[in-house]
Amino acid sequence: MLNFEFKNPTKIVFGKGEIEKISKEIPTGAKVLMLYGGGSIKSNGVYDQVINALKGFEVLEFAGIPANPEYEVLMQALKVIKEEKITFMLAVGGGSVIDGVKFLSAAALYKGDHPWDILAKSIRTEAGLPFGSVLTLPATGSEMNSGSVITRAETQEKLAMGGPGLFPVFSILDPEVVKSIPKRQLVNGVTDAFTHVLEQYMTYPAGAHLQDRFSESIMQTLIEVGPKVIANPADYEAAANFMWSCTMALNGLIQKGVPTDWAVHAMGHELTALFGIDHARTLAIIAPSHYRYNFEAKKEKLAQYGKRVWGINEGTIEEVATAAIAKTEAFFHSMEIKTTLAEYTDDYPGTAEKISARFTERGWLGLGEHKTLSPSDVQKIVEMSY
Amino acid sequence: MLNFEFKNPTKIVFGKGEIEKISKEIPTGAKVLMLYGGGSIKSNGVYDQVINALKGFEVLEFAGIPANPEYEVLMQALKVIKEEKITFMLAVGGGSVIDGVKFLSAAALYKGDHPWDILAKSIRTEAGLPFGSVLTLPATGSEMNSGSVITRAETQEKLAMGGPGLFPVFSILDPEVVKSIPKRQLVNGVTDAFTHVLEQYMTYPAGAHLQDRFSESIMQTLIEVGPKVIANPADYEAAANFMWSCTMALNGLIQKGVPTDWAVHAMGHELTALFGIDHARTLAIIAPSHYRYNFEAKKEKLAQYGKRVWGINEGTIEEVATAAIAKTEAFFHSMEIKTTLAEYTDDYPGTAEKISARFTERGWLGLGEHKTLSPSDVQKIVEMSY
Structure with a gap:
């Protein structure tokens, strides 16, 4: 066996009906940006469940994070995060949305001029803007790891990033979402x-x-x-x-x-x-x-x-x-x-x-x-x- | 499958020669109490490795935590922690030493008059005095969980305690210690x-x-x-x-x-x-x-x-x-x-x-x-x- 270090601080909240527990996991007084992809969470009821569970928080939304999260779209979300002084992000979606939010977590606190460098120069993120996730599509494992893969259409590139600052604070896994997945x-x-x-x-x-x-x-x-x-x-x-x-x-x-x-x-x-x-x-x-x-x-x-x-x-x-x-x-x-x-x-x-x-x-x-x-x-x- | 919550924030540092990494895991400026059991860590070389790795920290020692960690002995250690204003504990031993240190972690911040109540009244510890461990005897799993079992000879009792505040901050697992275990x-x-x-x-x-x-x-x-x-x-x-x-x-x-x-x-x-x-x-x-x-x-x-x-x-x-x-x-x-x-x-x-x-x-x-x-x-x- 090789030597190793292991630390995974993400809190998993797993099971039927657990989405309603979100509010217990987000810091009191947080200004929340809820990010998601296309409209599927609106048709399957997850959107409503999350919005109900977030009562009491100031919540902004950013919709439209595509599969293979696209750099240009994420840069628009980054603008919102900075202008609105967001303190906590909530990814509601599958691996693409969560990966996109990880990029934003890193980019929000990144000191350099070009956030793309985080990917191009493999810069590890030691501390990011905190975020949680509500998983709607089991596949990538992004809900309990600190890695992310981002795509840039302009240059036809798809690159990985990561670091200990990019674990979700929590992830809610309700297997009932599976029934509406194509x-x-x-x-x-x-x-x-x-x-x-x-x-x-x-x-x-x-x-x-x-x-x-x-x-x-x-x-x-x-x-x-x-x-x-x-x-x-x-x-x-x-x-x-x-x-x-x-x-x-x-x-x-x-x-x-x-x-x-x-x-x-x-x-x-x-x-x-x-x-x-x-x-x-x-x-x-x-x-x-x-x-x-x-x-x-x-x-x-x-x-x-x-x-x-x-x-x-x-x-x-x-x-x-x-x-x-x-x-x-x-x-x-x-x-x-x-x-x-x-x-x-x-x-x-x-x-x-x-x-x-x-x-x-x-x-x-x-x-x-x-x-x-x-x-x-x-x-x-x-x-x-x- | 039943609903569940899972969070385990302990950092594991695993492998040959890893004991020397202790100092990277303890907060700078910490006043450390190193706790251990009998003399086995002195004969197997672990004591020397730990002491060497702790250079640069102010370190006090408390030896003699027995198998089935004994309440009366732990109360003596608690006195040292309070009098010396210890800010970090390092358990060097097996499950008994680590369990004992968990009790101390809880008791050091416990507001009540009788620390035994933590056990007798099953009081969960939400936040404890931080501690790490160097595991010398694989068995109990105490190095990566938040539970502990304490014995009180006086009343022939053996009771369990726990809570999210009692995960070790880190645990160092060097399998080379196994060769000297009876x-x-x-x-x-x-x-x-x-x-x-x-x-x-x-x-x-x-x-x-x-x-x-x-x-x-x-x-x-x-x-x-x-x-x-x-x-x-x-x-x-x-x-x-x-x-x-x-x-x-x-x-x-x-x-x-x-x-x-x-x-x-x-x-x-x-x-x-x-x-x-x-x-x-x-x-x-x-x-x-x-x-x-x-x-x-x-x-x-x-x-x-x-x-x-x-x-x-x-x-x-x-x-x-x-x-x-x-x-x-x-x-x-x-x-x-x-x-x-x-x-x-x-x-x-x-x-x-x-x-x-x-x-x-x-x-x-x-x-x-x-x-x-x-x-x-x-x-x-x-x-x-x-």
Whole structure:
């Protein structure tokens, strides 16, 4: 097991009807900016629940944070925060809204002239403007971590940021919101969370037996409840397990003491930036090729995963590992997720070269758990994903 | 899944050589009281490492906190804290020292005249004097939770306390300390942590699939690494997994969203108070009888545990559940833990009546996950444990 530090101060308030507890979690006298995305929270009742729960606070609203939170839109919200002297933000939405609010949390207290530098120069945020969240779309885990990914349409970029100042003060997770989530987004959520676990698990054995088993637990649970929640989002038990699995998949716990990969995300983000493909689907496109390309380096963990998660008990390490990749792909297919780039866009020729060139430009010269994947490896992996 | 709230703000610093980082975690200018137990930290080198790491701080010491931290001794430490205007405490030891420091954290800021009331009247501590810990004995999980158990020899009582103000600010977990732990205490640690998981898991199915799998993960890991660490405490990988499993067994995570039992602890504490039997061993004495006595209420979870943790794949629910209890007992025996009261004391006759009477006196009229176990049930369970 590798040395690690772990601290996650976010308070989770989980369960049916818990949205009404928001007011207990926000500091008395706070001037609140409530941020959300499109109108879905107005049609599913969450907007009304939140507004009711915020009685007694001065509340402003900022609507229209898009999926893959867009820098230019966030800069408008930043203006509101500064002009109105907001003291607390409440993100009501999924990972995009929460990620956007994290950027705002950092930018509101950032001393430099160009908030984009927080992303471009990887500036860690030690203290941000405090915020909470009401999660309406389980997937990214953003509700209980300190990371964020922001998109800039102007330059077709999608970059990550983070720091200990960016944990939500609280997050309210009411699984009843799941029943009004469209199927496409539920499928994305299961796929996203599942791939988050893979990125932290599918490396090489590092003697972290408990972390391995926790990762396997999350994947087993997603395999068990994912199809149920997609078939019937009103199944509260399935929804609750789906929601908590998504949070636990990326709240820092399972990555402690183990090597992590994240190359699938690095490549996937480029596919979203270039083609606007849903984040989760980009992961499903890249992951199988990534594991096939890096088979030798990952085969022990692939085999452990095949055995424990998929119950493949017969065969050599190589055979079980190979079957495990096929099982993963079949799981994505079973949720009607397509796993080749050509199924999403006709413009795919040249994508591998383009992504590889971008990685070279940014100096991303060593990806993966061994920091050895070069831009030319990236080119080959993306090509395998066509 | 039941509704829940979860917040655990303790920072964990885990791994080889991490003790030297203490000074980064303690507020600058703090006046520190370092508290520890007997002399073991002097012989195993931890004392020197801590003292070196505390250079630059004003440090006082309080030695001699006994196993099952004793109220009278703690009251002496409280006097030092008040007279010397201590602003930060550092617990260096196992669960007893950390639990003792938690009592002091609460008592130092307690406004009432009789600090014993914090225990006797179950007063929750919302804010305590801040403290950190350097864990030298994995077992209780006290390093990452807000609970504590204090003993009062005068009245042969052992009572629990807690509250959100009692999380350590940080805990340093260096698995290298494990190599100098005597075998008896390693065995106790494995047994204690394993039983902690059982208390939060062995109830009835509540649809919390992820929490169930996390609990099973911890038990599987303890079964895997426990015997290894007992055979060779210098096995770093085993020690690290043992240490992290003990922490995760009682840091709040696996109990969220599920019913919990804790009747085994309630009865076990009495055996320690009456006979001075090691805490972990009292749990091993009570647990099998408790599960046999409450077989009907617990058989589904017993069978799930038998199947997933012990790999018992054949048989009816009742048969697998019965075999699972036997496997648990055999696991304790394999570590040379005796599981009947008569193996520890000749004075056992009358114990069941005595414990039952104490529960009646304290008004503990409904124990267990269904709050239905009466003092007469307790009497029968303790009798079955003779």
